[in-house]
Amino acid sequence: MFQGRHVGYLEGLRYKGRENMLAWALHRITGLGILFFVGTHVIAAFFLNAIGDTISTALTVLYESTLTQIFVYFCVLYHALNGLRLIVEDFWPPLLRYHRELLWFQWLVFLPIFGLPAFLMLTSFLSGGAH
DSSP: OOOOOOOOHHHHHSOOOHHHHHHHHHHHHHHHHHHHHHHHHHHHHHHHHHTOHHHHHHHHHHHHSHHHHHHHHHHHHHHHHHHHHHHHHHHOGGGGGGHHHHHHHHHHHHHHHHHHHHHHHHHHHHTTSOO
16 A cells, blocks of 8 residues: 655656566557547548548558558557456456466567568568558
């Protein structure tokens, strides 16, 4: 419980390391990345219908770019796998004893599922096959 310890704001935000903090931070960052992608779609559709094609085309070029697609793929896949791990830990509390192992297992599943398609998308982009 709370011991009456006074921690400054900057000290409270300082990265304390280990897997838990990284998973927590990445879950929030990837959630914001998904929000950015969906928001860009909505804004592009609004501008297409309300104002005209110029702004909508610029936004569409942004979210259809290969680097944005790789970023969104990272965000959706990591957020989904981390969320599934959290659901498993919430519904089966005895597994909390293996929290660190579940985090490593999540990365073991995530890396090949993300890495191969991202590599193929990037090599296609660099060879001029996509824009």
